Amino acid sequence: MDEMRLSFCLSPTAGVVHEASLQMPAGSTVEQALAAAATALPQFADVIHAAMPGMVGIWGKTTDLKHLLCDGDRLEIYRPLTVDPKIARRERFARQGARSTGLFKRQRPEAKAGY
Structure with missing residues (x-):
């Protein structure tokens, strides 16, 4: 399988969630998926590019930017407390x-x- 499907979620404010579905090549990293998400949601490109490693996660668990993604992963950007x-x-x-x-x-x- 040379393509994988990801779900990207971003909540810029409380009670508001933006989701996008991404098609990525197999073996893509979190950093590459964030770049693709910035083009999918251009109104939040600055928030996506400013995401620090501790504020990005997969299915509710934080991860680093070099982590390899799998098909069906849900990539999330977290707001600071x-x-x-x-x-x-x-x-x-x-x-x-x-x-x-x-x-x-x-x-x-x-x-x-x-x-």
Whole structure:
């Protein structure tokens, strides 16, 4: 088989996903697929070219630009996180209070908070 079919996904903002189907020669790398995707989605060419190795993945797992692709792979470009998930969870927990969330919602009468 000398051609393979790829799915390329890009989410420039939350809730918006752009997908393109790419035909690539067998043995193509991630870097070559990104170049082909830049021509398939010219409005996002600058985002695609600026993608760093840690922000590109296949089926949800990050990969490097020299990785060889297989037929049926889904190539994805990830956005950087705007908020650290640990900090967001701490802030959300502080807003909601200890007694109204998760494990602490149902507790024995007269028990200490968190037990």
